[in-house]
Amino acid sequence: MSSKKHWSPGAEVSVQCVERSDFGGWIVSGSLTPSGICPDCGLHSRRRHGWRRRRLQDYPAHGEEVTVDLAICRWRCLAPACPRRTFADQLTSIAHPFARSTSRVGEIVSHLGHATGGRPAERLLHRLGLGVSDYTVLRQLKKRAQGTAKPPTVIGIDDWSWRKSQTYGTIIVDLERRVVIDILEDRDVVTCTNWLKRHPEVKVISRDRCGLYA
Ligand SMILES: [Zn+2]
Numbered sequence: 001m002s003s004k005k006h007w008s009p010g011a012e013v014s015v016q017c018v019e020r021s022d023f024g025g026w027i028v029s030g031s032l033t034p035s036g037i038c039p040d041c042g043l044h045s046r047r048r049h050g051w052r053r054r055r056l057q058d059y060p061a062h063g064e065e066v067t068v069d070l071a072i073c074r075w076r077c078l079a080p081a082c083p084r085r086t087f088a089d090q091l092t093s094i095a096h097p098f099a100r101s102t103s104r105v106g107e108i109v110s111h112l113g114h115a116t117g118g119r120p121a122e123r124l125l126h127r128l129g130l131g132v133s134d135y136t137v138l139r140q141l142k143k144r145a146q147g148t149a150k151p152p153t154v155i156g157i158d159d160w161s162w163r164k165s166q167t168y169g170t171i172i173v174d175l176e177r178r179v180v181i182d183i184l185e186d187r188d189v190v191t192c193t194n195w196l197k198r199h200p201e202v203k204v205i206s207r208d209r210c211g212l213y214a
Contacts, residue, residue, distance in 0.1 A: 009058045009068050009102045010094040025065035025129075028058070034073040035089050041082040045075040049086045056094070057101035059108075060129025068102070105130065110144045113137035114171075114180050117161035138169070141183050151201040152181055158207075159187055175206060 004015040007028045015030040036045045051071045058066045074088045095102050101109075109132055112121040118134035125132050152174040160171035160183060170184040170192055184191050196202060 007061075007066070009056065009104070013068070013070065013094065021065075021067065025067065026061055028066060028068045029071075030068060031071040032073065032089055032091060036073070036075045037089075038075070038077040038079065038082060038084060038087055039090065040084040040087075041077065041079045043077065043079045043082070045077055047076040047078055049074040049076045052088050054091070054095075056099070057105055057130070057132075059102075059105065063127075063129045065129050065131055101132075106140055106143075109137055110140045110180075113141045117159075118169075119161050138183060138185075141171075141180055144180060150177075151199065152176070153201055154204040154206075155181070155202050156206040157192065175204075 004018060007015050007018050007026075008030060009028075012033045013030045014033065015028055017029050019027050019029070021027045034048075037043075038045060052074055054070045054072055056068045056070065058068045060066055070091070072088050072091065074086055076086050077084050091097075093103075096106075099106065108130070109121070109125065112124055115121075116124065118137045121137045122132060122134040125137075154175045156173040156175045158171050158173070160169045161167070168187045170187045171180060172182045172184070172195065173179070174181045182195065184195060196205075
C-alpha cells in the first residue's frame, strides 16, 4: 500500500491501482476522500448520489506520462432552503476547476514557460514525460499572470518564442516581484504600445537588447 501512496497527487486521494495505459504511460486509479459539504449552504450531506470521474495529468514517472483517474463522490443536498439539489466534492487542493492537469503540473509548466519560452518548454516537458503543447504553456502563463493583482511599476519586456520557434510573442515581467504579468501573442510595437497605454502606472521599462522595443 505504501508504494501506491507515492502515486497519489495529494493526501486526500487514495490510490487503488496503478496500471500501464494502452497508449504508453501510467494510469493511476484513485478516489477522493468523500466530504459531502454543500458548496452553497455549507451543510454536511450523508445522502450519496453516485460518483463522477475526472482525469488529470500528473507528474510523470520514469519519463512517461501519468494520468490520474479519480472517482469523486456526488451528493444530494437535503437542506430545504438550499437551491442546490446535487453537488460533487471539490478537488481544490489538487486541481483548479476544469483544469486538465494537477496544479503541481501547472506550476512546472509555467516555470519552464517563463524560463525558456513556449516551444523550448514544450520540448523539455516532452522529454520529461509531460506531453503539453506550447499553447498549453502560453495558457498556463496567462492564467498565472491574471492572478497578479497589484499594478506593476517596474517591468521588463522580452521576446518569448512559441509555435515551433517561428512565432515570437512578448513576455512582460514585473521586475520588482519577479513574476510574469502578461504574454502578448506577437512582438509588434503597436501591441506593446497599446499594452503600455492600458498600464499608465508603469514607470520604468527594461528592454531586451535587440532594439525591437526601442
Ligand atoms: Zn446545500
